[in-house]
Amino acid sequence: MNSTPNQPTIPSDNEIHNVREFLLQLQADICTALEAQETDGGGDAKFVPDDWMRPEGGGGRSCVLSGGEVIEKAGVMFSHIQVNNRPASASARDPDLAGRKAPALGVELLVHPKNQHVPPSPANMLLCVAEREGESPIWWFGGGFDLTPFYPVMSDCVQWHQVCHDLCQPFGDDVYADYKKWCDEYFYLRHRDEQRGVGGLFYDDLNTDSRGWGFAKCFDFMQAVGKGYLNAIIPIFDARKKTPYTENERAFQLYRRGRYVEYNLVYDRGTLFGLQSNGRTESILVSMPPLASWEYRFEPKVGTPEYELTNFYLKRQDWLTLE
Secondary structure (H helix, E strand, C coil): CCCCCCCCCCCCHHHHHHHHHHHHHHHHHHHHHHHHHHHHCCCCCCCEEEEEECCCCEEEEEEEEECCCCEEEEEEEEEEECCCCCCHHHHCCCHHHCCCECCEEEEEEEEEECCCCCCCCCEEEEEEEEECCCCCCEEEEEEEEEECCCCCCHHHHHHHHHHHHHHHHHHCCCHHHHHHHHHHHHCEECCCCEECCCEEEEEEEECHHHHCCCHHHHHHHHHHHHHHHHHHHHHHHHHHCCCCCCHHHHHHHHHHHHHHHHHHHHCCHHHHHHHHCCCCHHHHCCCCCCCCCCCCCCCCCCCCHHHHHHHHHCCCCCHHHCC
16 A cells, blocks of 8 residues: 655654454454354354464464355454565555555454355555655555355345445545545456446545645544444345355355455455565465366356346445445
């Protein structure tokens, strides 16, 4: 994630500590909420924490749940690391960041439900501070969350975007529209000419230069997004996790999971940054689905739910105007 130079403020150690404490609590809250869904669905799978250290400095905790009755696999990862030489590929939009030291802390997660009627839901929140001797640090926030359904329900998509809108509204009338548009543009598979899902929020470069917000307001927005994720996804779990499904729907789920894999390995900047900066591979790729498939030239039949997904739901929509 990138930014622009000449920022008027520098975050204090206490401010960075507060971000760290929020992210650790957010990780715990998300794990607790997802384990409750697992229990309610008759399963007993739990998140297993894996604490790790990074040779360059810092470390993290990766919490992984697998083999559940409701959740086939989920990873909720916290990291606070030191990157001693930020790769140029991660600084393409601002070459001044290339080569800087870049302390970074964040939470990233991906949930792969077992039931095809509960959509996967990626999310992340991040703070970076790029440093170079003799120059002022450059800080910025980034993150968001989006929904990638296989068998979407209109009311779920509208509710998802309503949560996105409502959490953005206190920060300005244009914030939801800006970050929804950015999400639609970012989570797009160019080689397929296809959206990854029905969108949500995506923001990057969030700092004083880009939006006129001070550190405290940027942090407030990170907190709103982090808390908004659970407000958006838990009602969908509650409504859909016990929906009956067929073997054909399971096969379609695995096929559509392949799209997530393609996007994550080809386009996702977080994945590319992690791998190119000698990140911890297990934590970077833990968001991959446990099973996925690819079928040569699959074309759903007109009039089927599978056709409706690609013909309508995977097109950019103004969801708040739909019923």
